[in-house]
Amino acid sequence: MNEFDLIRRYFTHSTPAAVLGVGDDAAILRPTAGHDLHVSADMLVSGRHFFADVEPEALGHKALAVNLSDMAAMGATPRWALLTLALPQLDEAWVAAFARGFFGLAAAHGVGVVGGDTTRGPLTLSVTIMGETPQGQALRRDSARSGDDIWVSGQLGLAAAALRSRLGQLPGIALPADCLRQLERPQPRVALGQQLLGIAHAALDVSDGFAADLSHILQRSHCGAEIWLDALPTHPALQPLRAQLLPCIAAGGDDYELCFTAPPERAAAVLAAAAVAGVAVSKVGRISTVPGLRLLAGDGSEVQLERLGYDHFA
Ligand SMILES: Nc1ncnc2c1ncn2[C@@H]1O[C@H](COP(=O)(O)OP(=O)(O)O)[C@@H](O)[C@H]1O
Ligand SMILES: Cc1ncc(C[n+]2csc(CCOP(=O)(O)OP(=O)(O)O)c2C)c(N)n1
Ligand SMILES: [Mg+2]
Incomplete structure (x- = not known):
C-alpha cells in the first residue's frame, strides 16, 4: 500500500x-x-x-x-x-x-x-x-458584560485527574472510568453552543484549564470575575477529594466543556437551552467591573492557585 x-x-x-x-x-x-x-x-x-x-x-x-x-x-x-x-x-x-x-x-x-x-x-x-x-450571531470571547452570570457545562477535572493518575501522581486513588473516558473521548458541546446563540454574551471552550480559559474572556471583554470554587461541577465520585483535586477541577485542562456568560435575567433560558442540548450546566460565578479573576472558597476567602492552566511553554 x-x-x-x-x-x-x-x-x-x-x-x-x-x-x-x-x-x-x-x-x-x-x-x-x-x-x-x-x-x-x-x-x-x-x-x-x-x-x-x-x-x-x-x-x-x-x-x-x-x-x-x-x-x-x-x-x-x-x-x-x-x-x-x-x-x-x-x-x-x-x-x-x-x-x-x-x-x-x-x-x-x-x-x-x-x-x-x-x-x-x-x-x-x-x-x-x-x-x-x-451572520453576526456568533458567541465571542469579547462580549462578556459586568453582572453576567458565569456558567460551565458538564463536569470539570475528570480528564486532568485521569492524566495525573496515569503519570502516577495520584497514588492510592481509584478514579471512576468516566475520567479516562473524558480524557480520551471528550464529547464536544456542539448542540449546547448552538442553543446558546442569542442567549449567552461570551463563550469559549475549556481546553487549557477553567481558570486560564475564563481569563481569556476577562481580558478580551475588559472585565473581571469572581468564581465560587465550591460551585465548580465535578464527578460525584471525586467530590470527597475536591480539596486535593482542586488544581484538576479549576485549572486541569482537557475538559472540552463550554464556559459562557449570560445576563442573570436569561438564567431560565440558559437552563432551557441546556435541557434541549441534553447537557447539565452550572452557575459558577459572576462577571464584575473589578479587573482580575478572584477564586473564592466557601467562606469567601480568596484562593491562589499555583497554575491557572496548561501552557506549552511555561
Ligand atoms: N501559529 C499560529 N498562527 C496564527 N494564529 C495562531 C497560531 N497559533 C494560535 N493562533 C491563534 O491564536 C488564538 C488562540 O489560540 P489557542 O489558545 O490555541 O485557542 P484555542 O484554545 O481556542 O485552540 C486563536 O485565534 C488561534 O487561531
Ligand atoms: C501525554 C499528555 N500530556 C499532557 C496532556 C495535557 N495537555 C496537553 S495539551 C493540553 C491543553 C490543551 O492543548 P492545546 O494545544 O493548548 O489546545 P488548545 O487550547 O489550542 O485547544 C493539556 C491539558 C495530555 N493530554 N496528554
Ligand atoms: Mg488551539
Missing part, C-alpha cells in the same frame, strides 16, 4: 455538503447565504497531547472532538474539516482504527472531511475545521 492507496482507502468519504471534496488540488465549498464562516485549527502531538500507545480509535475521535469543541464555543454549526497527518510508519490496522474514530464522529456531526495532507514523520495530527453561524 502506498500513500495514495492509504488516502483513497481510509480518508476518502463522500462529502455531499461540498461542491468538490477529496481528490483535487483543493476542495470547493459553498457557505450558506446569510451566514458567517468560522475557521479554526488544533493540532495533537504524540507525547504532548496524548500517549503514543493510546487506542487509535480514541485518538481519531479526540482529534476531531477538540476541533468540534472550538465550533461549539462559537455557537457554530460545524460543516467541513481538513485532516493533516504525520505518521511514523504505515501501520494499516492503526490507520483503520484511527479513521473509524475520526469519521465516526464526523458523521455524527454531519461534518464533511474535504481534504488534508499525509506525510511520514513524528506522529502528529492537525485538523482544520469550518462551521457557520447566522
Whole structure:
C-alpha cells in the first residue's frame, strides 16, 4: 500500500455538503447565504497531547472532538474539516482504527472531511475545521458584560485527574472510568453552543484549564470575575477529594466543556437551552467591573492557585 492507496482507502468519504471534496488540488465549498464562516485549527502531538500507545480509535475521535469543541464555543454549526497527518510508519490496522474514530464522529456531526495532507514523520495530527453561524450571531470571547452570570457545562477535572493518575501522581486513588473516558473521548458541546446563540454574551471552550480559559474572556471583554470554587461541577465520585483535586477541577485542562456568560435575567433560558442540548450546566460565578479573576472558597476567602492552566511553554 502506498500513500495514495492509504488516502483513497481510509480518508476518502463522500462529502455531499461540498461542491468538490477529496481528490483535487483543493476542495470547493459553498457557505450558506446569510451566514458567517468560522475557521479554526488544533493540532495533537504524540507525547504532548496524548500517549503514543493510546487506542487509535480514541485518538481519531479526540482529534476531531477538540476541533468540534472550538465550533461549539462559537455557537457554530460545524460543516467541513481538513485532516493533516504525520505518521511514523504505515501501520494499516492503526490507520483503520484511527479513521473509524475520526469519521465516526464526523458523521455524527454531519461534518464533511474535504481534504488534508499525509506525510511520514513524528506522529502528529492537525485538523482544520469550518462551521457557520447566522451572520453576526456568533458567541465571542469579547462580549462578556459586568453582572453576567458565569456558567460551565458538564463536569470539570475528570480528564486532568485521569492524566495525573496515569503519570502516577495520584497514588492510592481509584478514579471512576468516566475520567479516562473524558480524557480520551471528550464529547464536544456542539448542540449546547448552538442553543446558546442569542442567549449567552461570551463563550469559549475549556481546553487549557477553567481558570486560564475564563481569563481569556476577562481580558478580551475588559472585565473581571469572581468564581465560587465550591460551585465548580465535578464527578460525584471525586467530590470527597475536591480539596486535593482542586488544581484538576479549576485549572486541569482537557475538559472540552463550554464556559459562557449570560445576563442573570436569561438564567431560565440558559437552563432551557441546556435541557434541549441534553447537557447539565452550572452557575459558577459572576462577571464584575473589578479587573482580575478572584477564586473564592466557601467562606469567601480568596484562593491562589499555583497554575491557572496548561501552557506549552511555561
Ligand atoms: N501559529 C499560529 N498562527 C496564527 N494564529 C495562531 C497560531 N497559533 C494560535 N493562533 C491563534 O491564536 C488564538 C488562540 O489560540 P489557542 O489558545 O490555541 O485557542 P484555542 O484554545 O481556542 O485552540 C486563536 O485565534 C488561534 O487561531
Ligand atoms: C501525554 C499528555 N500530556 C499532557 C496532556 C495535557 N495537555 C496537553 S495539551 C493540553 C491543553 C490543551 O492543548 P492545546 O494545544 O493548548 O489546545 P488548545 O487550547 O489550542 O485547544 C493539556 C491539558 C495530555 N493530554 N496528554
Ligand atoms: Mg488551539
